[in-house]
Amino acid sequence: MIVEQKHVSSYPISTRMKMKNRQHGLRPTPLSLENARLHQQLKDCSFAIAQQMLQFKVETLKLQQELKKQQDAIAELQQANQALRDLAALDGLTKVANRRRFDEYLAQEWRRLARDRGQLSLIFCDVDCFKLYNDTYGHLMGDDCLRAIAQAIRSTLKRPADLVARYGGEEFVVILPNTFAAGAMQVAQEIQSAILQLQIPHARSIASQQVTVSLGIASQVASLASTPETLIALADRALYNAKGRGRNCIVLH
Numbered sequence: 001m002i003v004e005q006k007h008v009s010s011y012p013i014s015t016r017m018k019m020k021n022r023q024h025g026l027r028p029t030p031l032s033l034e035n036a037r038l039h040q041q042l043k044d045c046s047f048a049i050a051q052q053m054l055q056f057k058v059e060t061l062k063l064q065q066e067l068k069k070q071q072d073a074i075a076e077l078q079q080a081n082q083a084l085r086d087l088a089a090l091d092g093l094t095k096v097a098n099r100r101r102f103d104e105y106l107a108q109e110w111r112r113l114a115r116d117r118g119q120l121s122l123i124f125c126d127v128d129c130f131k132l133y134n135d136t137y138g139h140l141m142g143d144d145c146l147r148a149i150a151q152a153i154r155s156t157l158k159r160p161a162d163l164v165a166r167y168g169g170e171e172f173v174v175i176l177p178n179t180f181a182a183g184a185m186q187v188a189q190e191i192q193s194a195i196l197q198l199q200i201p202h203a204r205s206i207a208s209q210q211v212t213v214s215l216g217i218a219s220q221v222a223s224l225a226s227t228p229e230t231l232i233a234l235a236d237r238a239l240y241n242a243k244g245r246g247r248n249c250i251v252l253h
Helices: 013-023 030-088 099-115 130-137 139-156 181-198 228-244
Strands: 119-127 163-168 171-177 213-221 250-252
Touching (some): 099 119, 099 163, 099 171, 099 228, 119 130, 119 228, 130 139, 139 163, 139 171, 139 181, 171 181, 213 228, 228 250
Antiparallel strands (some): 119 171, 119 213, 163 171
16 A cells, blocks of 8 residues: 655645654744744735735726726717707708707807907898799709708808808808908808809799899897897898898898
8 A cells, every 4th residue: 555645845834843843853842833823824814915916906907897888888978969969950951050059059159259249240041032943843952952052151151150050941041250240241242152153043033043042141249238139130131121122132231
């Protein structure tokens, strides 16, 4: 029968010291045994701490990965919400700002400019004889016409603060912050030219043989003592006068 012998190093320190003392005929003292016990406890504690540190690193990594997933999900949700807000501010047909966005932006700019007594201008644009256009060419062609006009107006606006919106039906409006009447007149002329360059035929128009617009301009110093509705009324009155003068023209209030 073969008995497997363990290597001395596999025994606990206290046992190894006892064996060593026996070999040298020494009797272990209580102090040496206590030191051996404390050394073993320290070794056991170090091993336990190392295991806990490893577990802590693993848990930390898991938490970091979970946090990254949550941050990515929040970013995607914010992007989706922003996309929805953008869609809610656009006119479905022409893809320029809608009436709701116009009202919000005008009120915002009025308050901002009122603090410094800044100038604000509006341009109302109405497609001449548009009902006759729809009756002649059909509503699908009418929709295409409005899309083309909206993009032509947008192309004339060079500053980020300028805004074109569909005010309703065949009527558009342009907000020009920090713009005096002379500057608004120049923009209106550029709008008129851009739409003429489209060369959209309109055989039944009383203003021209192609699609044209009438434009009304109003410009006012923003003030907290008044409201932007006053400016809207002035621009609308100028547009009414432009129609009364035979259409396809610009009137400054």
